[in-house]
Amino acid sequence: MDPRDWLARNTFHHSAFQDLRRLVAEKERQGLRLSLCIPTLNEEKTIGKEIMLLRAELVSRYPLFDEIAVIDSGSSDRTREVAAAFGADVYESADILPETGTRRGKGENLWKAIYQLAGDIIVYLDADIKNIRPHFAYGLVGPLIERPEVRYVKAFYDRPLAGAGGTRPSGGGRVTEILIRPLFSLFFPDLAALIQPLSGEYAVRRETLERLSFPIGYGVETAHLMDVYRAHGLEAFAQTDLDRRVHRNQSTGDLGRMAFGILQTFLSRLRPGGGAEALPELHAMLRQFQARDNAYELVEHHIVEEERPPMIDLPAYRQRRGLPP
Secondary structure, eight states, X not given: OOHHHHHHHHEEEGGGGOOHHHHHHHXXXXXXXXXXEEEESSOTXXXXXXXXXXXXXXXXXXXXXXXXXXXXXXXXXXXXXXXXXXXXXXXXXXXXXXXXXXXXXXXXXXXXXXXXXXXSEEEEOOSOOTTOOTHXXXXXXXXXXXXTTOOEEEEEEEOOEEETTEXXXXXXXXXXXXXXXXXXXXXXXXXXXXXXXXXXXXEEEHHHHTTSOEESSTXXXXXXXXXXXXXXXXXXXXXXXXXXOOEEOOOHHHHHHHHHHHHHHHHHHHTTTSSOTTOOOOOOEXXXXXXXXXXXXXXXXXXXOOEEOOGGGOHHHHHHTTOOO
């Protein structure tokens, strides 16, 4: 598929799915179960509003979602208590598949959600969305309900950055534009048609999710796009314009660590037959600097993009889903 044709055919605005009665009817006709997953770590300030609004509109008023679940990484604040008080199913990541151990990272929560949740489609939303609206969820699930050939739907939006001086009219997506879009343009030009490949909001069919390996850290979104593309091509993707997302700003140092992890994931996926067999061993130490008085202090970060295997390969998952050994 030509990327321009794909962009015209597979790019949506959330308003295309705002007839929730029609969406619920089609979901029920297909016999689908939908799960909404919010991975959390110390999000007590935003999680209550997010769950309250989504449950009121998309569970109580319109029964689009069958469950709203929080998968928590061991928050030290009241995230779990607040989420439960507002009606979410709350799970600690460490308690899911305990025999596999536990890791710290968003990708770990996303991976364990596949085991814990029941949906044929899982929608992932970040927990720090300050301007959450129901269309963040139904805008992502809509293409999957209406287009059976679509497997993976990404969000995109204007990303004003919230700071001390209020919101700015534009900004965000810096790692995408500086790192991922150039890499995709060089190696996977079709994937450069995705407007915000690193967005934290997406919806995926279970049959696709359960066959993906999951980096536990920054590289999870990049890994998914590369792996789904190699298996199914560009036509497996769609993207939905959610208008505007207000979120926390991140420092340049934080973005550097994110880029380092993403680059590890990207390069590791070039090796198996991907034309980068001659790459040297990848090192896991990122060196950054900070100024202290009149001296520069070297700060080292050990970042390893460890990956979880495809969920379909775990005997416990196969048993839970009634699959043959």
